[in-house]
Amino acid sequence: MHIGPYQLKNNLIVAPMAGVTDRPFRQLCKKFGAGHAVSEMMSSDATLRASQKSLLRANFDGELAPISAQIAGHDPKMLAEAARFQVANGAQIVDINMGCPVKKVCNKLAGSALLQDEKLVGEILDAVVNAVDVPVTLKTRLGFANGAENIIRVAQRAEAAGIAALAIHGRTREDMYNGNARYALIREVKQNLSIPVIANGDIDSPEKAALVLRETGADAIMIGRAAQGRPWIFREIAHFLATGEHLPPPEVLEIRDVLQGHLDELYAFYGEYSGCRIARKHIAWYTKGLHNSNEFRQSMYAEESTAGQALAVDTYLKSLLAYGERLQYRNETDASI
Structure with missing residues (x-):
């Protein structure tokens, strides 16, 4: 799969997730076989760029190419300037967020709230594509509300604007993350576009990855929540797609x-x-499904230093090594995660 001039090593992509897909996480997923990763979304508001949080989100030091920076906002001029800033900062691809369903983002008429105003969507796409000389991609949803899915029109407008690739989460903003992702509209978009289409939503196993690729005809798949605490999912999916066989789940030592x-x-x-x-959240995700993990997490959350936290993790995992336990994805009810 290509995004502009960049050939990805495979068609497995790490979804942008606020508070998760920082540089350490992106690098780890790429190490386990992800062909591409998109940064956390960064506000187009220039007054926020000097904050410590923004500086860390825009830190691409040592990251494997191609580097993709996601920007969010609602003002075409501000988004164009944000795109130029990120390219100057090292981004080789700029991604526009029109998919985030979070209330605080939508209340600012950004993220998936933009899907309510197709004229503004077009203005943003034109402004950002024309502002930079690197590929611009778009991450979006089926629409804002159920019954008003407008992804086909948005996708066609994106292609006309020069968007290099389109990632679609198979839900509307109204759905949030409830119910099941719907893939039929993604397939219809793919049949109507010539640019790469990336399917996203509920891809949590090798079998599901194969099914989504088959049902949508998409060029690639994007994996988000299922990679939390499970970066090796990219290794597992790549192996299954290539061989039809499953790798064994990782053991505690790994x-x-x-x-x-x-x-x-x-x-x-x-x-x-x-x-x-x-x-803390990463430790919780990694240890979910392991023996006595809920009890361990409750004590781990109380640790206030990195040394104490690391020691707690080491002690807990060493206690499991004697059993040679493999990670089992048992369903746990843990409100603290």
Whole structure:
């Protein structure tokens, strides 16, 4: 698959997720076989660029190419300027967010709220594509409300504007993340466009990946929530698509090594205070389904230092090594995750 001049090593892409797809996470997913990854969304508001959070989100140091920076907002001129800024900062691809369903984003008429105003959508697409000399991609949904799905018109307008690839989450904004993703409209979009189409939503296993590729005819698939605490899902899917066979689930020893490496990167990237707190959700995701993991998580959340947190993780995982346990994706009810 190509995005502009960039040939991806495969058709497995890491979805942009606020608070998750930072540089350490993107690099880890690429290490496990993801062919591409898109950054967390960054506001087009220039007054926010100097904040520590924005600086970290725009940190692409040492990242494997191609580097894709996602921007969000509702003003065409501001989004065009944000695109130029990110390209100057090292981005080789700019992605426009028209898919985020979160209330605080939609209340600013950004994200999936833009789908209510197709004229504005077109103005934004034209402004950003014309502002930069790198490929511009678009991440969106089926529409804003059920019964008013306008993805086909939006997709055709995107292609006409020069968008290089289109990623579609198979839900409307009204759906949020409820119910099942719908793939029929993604297939219809693919049949009506010549640019690459990327299918997104509910892809959580090798079998589901194969099914979505088959049902949509998409050029690639984008994986988000299923990769949280499970970056090896890209390895598993790639192997299944190539051979039709399953890799065994990772054993505790590998989980320990991956998690400890991820923690080291998070601590170095964010520092002591933020590193400890941001790591908590990742630790919870990695350990879900392991023996006594709920009890461990409750004690781990109380750790206030990176050293204490890392020691708690090491102690817990060492306690499991004697069993040679493999990760089992049991359904757990844990409101703290």
